Amino acid sequence: xxxxxxxxxxxxxxxxxxxxxxxxxxxxxxxxxxxxxxxxxxxxxxxxxxxxxxxxxxxxxxxxxxxxxxxxxxxxxxxxxxxxxxxxxxxxxxxxxxxxxxxxxxxxxxxxxxxxxxxxxxxxxxxxxxxxxxxxxxxxxxxxxxxxxxxxxxxxxxxxxxxxxxxxxxxxxxxxxxxxxxxxxxxxxxxxxxxxxxxxxxxxxxxxxxxxxxxxxxxxxxxxxxxxxxxxxxxxxxxxxxxxxxxxxxxxxxxxxxxxxxxxxxxxxxxxxxxxxxxxxxxxxxxxxxxxxxxxxxxxxxxxxxxxxxxxxxxxxxxxxxxxxxxxxxxxxxxxxxxxxxxxxxxxxxxxxxxxxxxxxxxxxxxxxxxxxxxxxxxxxxxxxxxxxxxxxxxxxxxxxxxxxxxxxxxxxxxxxxxxxxxxxxxxxxxxxxxxxxxxxxxxxxxxxxxxxxxxxxxxxxxxxxxxxxxxxxxxxxxxxxxxxxxxxxxxxxxxxxxxxxxxxxxxxxxxxxxxxxxxxxxxxxxxxxxxxxxxxxxxxxxxxxxxxxxxxxxxxxxxxxxxxxxxxxxxxxxxxxxxxxxxxxxxxxxxxxxxxxxxxxxxxxxxxxxxxxxxxxxxxxxxxxxxxxxxxxxxxxxxxxxxxxxxxxxxxxxxxxxxxxxxxxxxxxxxxxxxxxxxx
Amino acid sequence: xxxxxxxxxxxxxxxxxxxxxxxxxxxxxxxxxxxxxxxxxxxxxxxxxxxxxxxxxxxxxxxxxxxxxxxxxxxxxxxxxxxxxxxxxxxxxxxxxxxxxxxxxxxxxxxxxxxxxxxxxxxxxxxxxxxxxxxxxxxxxxxxxxxxxxxxxxxxxxxxxxxxxxxxxxxxxxxxxxxxxxxxxxxxxxxxxxxxxxxxxxxxxxxxxxxxxxxxxxxxxxxxxxxxxxxxxxxxxxxxxxxxxxxxxxxxxx
Numbered sequence: 001x002x003x004x005x006x007x008x009x010x011x012x013x014x015x016x017x018x019x020x021x022x023x024x025x026x027x028x029x030x031x032x033x034x035x036x037x038x039x040x041x042x043x044x045x046x047x048x049x050x051x052x053x054x055x056x057x058x059x060x061x062x063x064x065x066x067x068x069x070x071x072x073x074x075x076x077x078x079x080x081x082x083x084x085x086x087x088x089x090x091x092x093x094x095x096x097x098x099x100x101x102x103x104x105x106x107x108x109x110x111x112x113x114x115x116x117x118x119x120x121x122x123x124x125x126x127x128x129x130x131x132x133x134x135x136x137x138x139x140x141x142x143x144x145x146x147x148x149x150x151x152x153x154x155x156x157x158x159x160x161x162x163x164x165x166x167x168x169x170x171x172x173x174x175x176x177x178x179x180x181x182x183x184x185x186x187x188x189x190x191x192x193x194x195x196x197x198x199x200x201x202x203x204x205x206x207x208x209x210x211x212x213x214x215x216x217x218x219x220x221x222x223x224x225x226x227x228x229x230x231x232x233x234x235x236x237x238x239x240x241x242x243x244x245x246x247x248x249x250x251x252x253x254x255x256x257x258x259x260x261x262x263x264x265x266x267x268x269x270x271x272x273x274x275x276x277x278x279x280x281x282x283x284x285x286x287x288x289x290x291x292x293x294x295x296x297x298x299x300x301x302x303x304x305x306x307x308x309x310x311x312x313x314x315x316x317x318x319x320x321x322x323x324x325x326x327x328x329x330x331x332x333x334x335x336x337x338x339x340x341x342x343x344x345x346x347x348x349x350x351x352x353x354x355x356x357x358x359x360x361x362x363x364x365x366x367x368x369x370x371x372x373x374x375x376x377x378x379x380x381x382x383x384x385x386x387x388x389x390x391x392x393x394x395x396x397x398x399x400x401x402x403x404x405x406x407x408x409x410x411x412x413x414x415x416x417x418x419x420x421x422x423x424x425x426x427x428x429x430x431x432x433x434x435x436x437x438x439x440x441x442x443x444x445x446x447x448x449x450x451x452x453x454x455x456x457x458x459x460x461x462x463x464x465x466x467x468x469x470x471x472x473x474x475x476x477x478x479x480x481x482x483x484x485x486x487x488x489x490x491x492x493x494x495x496x497x498x499x500x501x502x503x504x505x506x507x508x509x510x511x512x513x514x515x516x517x518x519x520x521x522x523x524x525x526x527x528x529x530x531x532x533x534x535x536x537x538x539x540x541x542x543x544x545x546x547x548x549x550x551x552x553x554x555x556x557x558x559x560x561x562x563x564x565x566x567x568x569x570x571x572x573x574x575x576x577x578x579x580x581x582x583x584x585x586x587x588x589x590x591x592x593x594x595x596x597x598x599x600x601x602x603x604x605x606x607x608x609x610x611x612x613x614x615x616x617x618x619x620x621x622x623x624x625x626x627x628x629x630x631x632x633x634x635x636x637x638x639x640x641x642x643x644x645x646x647x648x649x650x651x652x653x654x655x656x657x658x659x660x661x662x663x664x665x666x667x668x669x670x671x672x673x674x675x676x677x678x679x680x681x
Numbered sequence: 682x683x684x685x686x687x688x689x690x691x692x693x694x695x696x697x698x699x700x701x702x703x704x705x706x707x708x709x710x711x712x713x714x715x716x717x718x719x720x721x722x723x724x725x726x727x728x729x730x731x732x733x734x735x736x737x738x739x740x741x742x743x744x745x746x747x748x749x750x751x752x753x754x755x756x757x758x759x760x761x762x763x764x765x766x767x768x769x770x771x772x773x774x775x776x777x778x779x780x781x782x783x784x785x786x787x788x789x790x791x792x793x794x795x796x797x798x799x800x801x802x803x804x805x806x807x808x809x810x811x812x813x814x815x816x817x818x819x820x821x822x823x824x825x826x827x828x829x830x831x832x833x834x835x836x837x838x839x840x841x842x843x844x845x846x847x848x849x850x851x852x853x854x855x856x857x858x859x860x861x862x863x864x865x866x867x868x869x870x871x872x873x874x875x876x877x878x879x880x881x882x883x884x885x886x887x888x889x890x891x892x893x894x895x896x897x898x899x900x901x902x903x904x905x906x907x908x909x910x911x912x913x914x915x916x917x918x919x920x921x922x923x924x925x926x927x928x929x930x931x932x933x934x935x
Contacts, residue, residue: 262800277782278781590778593739594795595767597763
């Protein structure tokens with residue numbers, strides 16, 4: 001009986017403080033659930049599971065850490081509010097003869113009960129929902145995800161670890177708070193006027209610096225691979241910066257407003273400014289959390305929608321015709337027109353077996369070199385492609401694709417002419433503004449014209465920007481005394497022939513032709529006969545399917561996460577406003593006694609809630625604007641270059657979010673007003 | 682004509698289910714002249730608070746009326762009542778009712794800010810009042826930083842700054858120690874000497890003994906009143922004590 005005393009007492013006090021603990025426990029459950037789902041999905045989405053799984057897994061893993069960090073901060077925030085309300089009760093226990101040690105025991109049991117409830121319910125819901133998420137995902141991408149039982153085990157262990165730590169920290173935090181106060185201050189703590197926060201300039205400045213640096217990183221990211229590495233740093237900086245700014249700068253801002261007498265001493269600013277200043281310290285963390293959540297939701301909504309909507313675009317970039325076949329040739333001899341003609345007739349023969357002939361043929365020879373562009377000088381890396389990848393990570397990398405004029409004219413149906421020392425240039429991402437182009441150690445050539453080009457195949461490796469350099473003669477441009485580029489070793493060039501075409505046939509026949517081509521030209525016999533080293537054959541329908549798997553999956557996950565985040569945001573705001581309403585009850589009662597009309601109270605409440613509500617949303621939109629270049633670069637990995645589409649999806653996401661947000665605002669402000677105005681009646 | 686007239690004031694509370702009626706005020710009549718300092722005494726449950734709430738127009742009576750400066754309080758439209766309150770009535774409460782989000786200065790300005798006064802005008806008004814109440818040095822502090830006595834003086838300043846027709850004080854010394862109580866009562870006396878009308882509800886004999894007239898309420902009616910006349914505080918204190926003893930031991934009405 002005695003042994004059950006403390007657990008019983010702990011359970012009773014949780015039950016008696018229902019209105020405080022129910023939202024708290026709900027929040028805990030929500031956090032556990034979210035974390036569990038996200039880690040589970042992160043673990044299930046591996047590169048082994050399906051193509052592109054690694055990227056999704058990494059993205060979700062990052063989200064998992066953000067959620068863990070967020071949970072920690074938010075639960076601390078909520079818990080400190082709870083403790084504030086409970087201190088009186090603990091003081092009473094203390095005065096009635098219960099030692100602090102016993103109170104610690106009660107706290108321990110309370111924490112234990114709450115964590116057991118949150119973890120159990122959260123994990124069950126998490127598993128159920130991730131099962132649902134998994135089913136939905138499989139439905140969309142027609143792919144078996146590696147969702148084995150071990151993953152549930154792993155994600156549960158991870159969740160237990162993270163949240164066990166958080167609950168432990170919360171408990172110790174409460175104990176420290178309890179230890180540092182005596183019975184009398186405990187009893188009176190709730191009534192004691194809280195010191196209005198002094199804005200900390202140093203932390204505020206640090207916050208601004210971190211935010212600015214995070215923004216700077218995002219805006220200056222040059223290529224998609226960098227976007228992933230630097231992007232993580234940028235995201236962390238912006239998160240920490242947001243917290244510091246919300247907590248410190250908002251107080252400072254209010255203090256500045258207070259100094260402006262003409263502004264401050266106006267009926268509609270007076271009450272709201274001072275109470276904003278007063279509550280910012282405690283609310284700052286909550287507002288920052290809302291802001292981060294909103295940003296995350298918006299980013300997820302806009303990028304995944306963009307990917308899904310731009311799927312056909314990226315497909316066309318990757319594979320402009322029904323079937324494409326690309327031959328990589330190390331030996332320049334293979335690039336001779338005769339050989340290419342032989343190869344082409346070999347392909348035509350294969351197609352002819354099905355009684356078909358190719359349409360809209362797209363054919364060109366190329367030699368590719370990788371490097372960076374410094375104004376009008378192309379600098380190539382002496383260590384080739386691999387050297388580039390390690391040395392030039394922070395810069396915009398270029399893929400220079402040399403194409404003979406004859407192939408170009410045939411491809412584009414043009415009749416361009418070039419003198420020696422002249423080139424045509426086409427770029428796929430950024431415009432090339434100069435009239436000349438020179439390669440390191442090579443001859444300067446003049447740019448006769450900037451033209452269009454069908455970028456595809458090898459030259460379209462999406463982490464690079466591409467520049468097509470149309471030369472009068474490929475061999476002459478690359479070798480000999482007239483060469484416009486000189487490299488130490490000829491093997492730096494990736495040479496090849498790209499051939500793509502449409503087939504006037506049904507999907508099944510196209511598939512058969514594609515498989516036949518793949519089989520025929522994959523043979524070693526033909527490789528040595530035509531002098532090519534590698535061949536890659538792609539069929540658009542086939543590719544489309546795998547594109548749908550990746551982007552469809554992402555889109556699905558994006559929706560899922562957006563919903564979860566949206567509800568989390570709502571729960572936080574709602575809970576925050578309610579608890580603030582109870583705190584403000586007494587304040588508004590005093591104001592009413594002194595002669596504030598109901599209308600004035602309503603006005604002041606509105607301006608307060610409006611700020612509390614829309615400050616995070618505005619900051620989130622600013623975050624989103626600065627994150628835009630970074631995510632745009634990331635999208636390039638998916639061959640998605642349509643910036644207008646991204647702008648549109650981002651705009652729509654913001655709109656949807658804002659509408660939903662405004663709705664919650666309406667509901668919340670009504671509830672808040674009811675609490676505050678009922679105080680008197 | 683008196684500054685404040687209370688005629689046949691009646692307030693009946695109906696319990697939640699409507700079965701029980703509680704008469705908080707049965708029939709209260711009295712008047713307060715301009716410049717008077719009146720204390721209202723009574724035990725807990727005698728109807729003091731109800732009376733004050735009615736005088737402050739915070740509540741509606743069941744019957745009777747209150748006329749302040751020739752205006753019937755209960756005929757004022759609901760929407761104008763708050764404005765009327767902040768232009769005519771100054772409040773001092775037992776629990777000070779200062780807002781912890783404001784400095785003392787801003788707390789004092791609150792009613793004027795609501796009335797749309799400029800900072801310049803407000804600070805000019807405050808200067809003499811703050812000096813009178815000896816709070817000039819602590820105006821920039823927050824309520825949590827100052828003592829109870831200082832808080833109550835700030836609350837008095839907040840009541841005075843609107844130049845009210847009447848100051849309504851509800852147990853103003855209830856939360857103060859004896860030194861702060863003496864100080865506050867001395868201030869009330871001085872403020873009254875300058876012509877300010879004060880109506881104070883209290884059950885402290887000491888507080889009441891500073892007033893010019895003391896009204897006793899029992900069971901929802903004015904039971905008795907004592908005029909100071911030429912009495913000293915001490916003599917009035919004695920008279921009040923005697924009356925209270927009579928009240929408790931069940932003396933007949935006069």
